[in-house]
Amino acid sequence: MVYVVRELCVACGRCALYCPVEAITVGEYAFVDQERCVECGTCIRAECPVDALRQPELKPPRLLRKLFSDPLATFKETEVPGRGTEEMKTNDVTNNVKFGEAGWGVEMGRPGVSTSFADVEKVAMALARHGVEFLDLNPVTMLIDKRTGRFTEKNPWGISPGEIRALRALSAIIEFKTPKEKVPEIIETLKEVSREVDTVFSVGIISRWRDGEPEVLPLLKGIPGIRVYPNGKHNMGLGRPGP
């Protein structure tokens, strides 16, 4: 875990300025709140003028904080840097999200607030009750029982559900898909669970393109209080060989 060598620290506050989760406070020297710290590496990269920051090699469960929070870390299990998932970026090759389906990315802790994994589990469990299909190549999916959304000890790192719940990350993406007809009920569930978490989450909905617009857009337009933001991401269909 990142720590400060007190004898070297000159309390300039540079590391605290760059820390995205305000885990560093500065008195006579800088102090890293290890519960709050998500091991994102930003303070290390900010270049301490007296080289007073240290980051020893991390082991699970602490390592999970880094894997979820540092875009320069890579999940070996998915081979994707960042938060370890490709969502729709290669959908032109994988066809993970098909016509008639809605893909979802619920990004716990984003933007910049961070999340406890207890909150991640809370949302995953609420979604599991609707029989959503959690996507396999995703680091959150690797921690949960896909039927219930609960954390399980059957994960690649062999850590217990209690240890997982005690983790924090800058963000963690719950990815799943549903038949498009389920869009209204999933939104209702997300609205309900949003009142129960101690963080924020950003919601992305993925859809195939049909007849000049995203296939699920008409459904979204009919849901009161739902705003589709003017900007988003577009897979151009240039990946080869596609389905």
Place this chain on the structure above:
Amino acid sequence: MTHTNHRRGSRESLSRDFVILSMIEPTSGAQRSYGGPLEERVRRFLEICGRHGPVALAARARGRRLRYLKGWTEEMNSGVHRASTLEEVMRCEEIEGGVGHAVYTDREAVIEVLRELREADLGLSIVVSGVFDEVFKACRRAGLKPHTVNMSLGTWGKVELLPDETILELCTMCGHAMISRKLAETMIERVAAGTMTPEAAAVELGKQCTCNVFNTVRALEIINRAAAEMKRVKAINI
């Protein structure tokens, strides 16, 4: 990694903010080998993107990231953050993997890039982030139509934990949240106080975005607007 999906800002500001990404599906041997060596195809992607005036261009080379960012010069380097020239990224001989990023402010440039990418048929998955109708217009003119779209439904939950909208506009240009709200606030304060140029402030924020998808041109506008407002409020309170 949905790191360019939830950028915040007015429609007008976001309509000058496009990110183009190349990627391959790691388990797809067919995509990896389509049309020749992957590294050659990524280099071609970077070369096409680099010729159309990007604000940012990034490549993954062996053991490092090559990052061109408009306004970032060598003397602004700090820690692991090292500036590359546009040519260094375009001509990199050590490309690793299928990922490349480019950022633009101009829709016409995006159209040209997409047109050339379509003709080059590199087999890479190409994703464009931006305002929907701006990107759709660009698609049409480039002879493309989207395959799949990711729409943002915004941020839910304890939104009172979020910083104000101006800070969010800056911070969400790094989707991995590497830009702290404190840093963004401090950059605006320094510009308002005249102790830092807005250009240097934009680059300092952009350096934290290790994927290099930060738009320094847009950031400059946001910082200038916020610093002017800060000075106006200060003048009233004196």
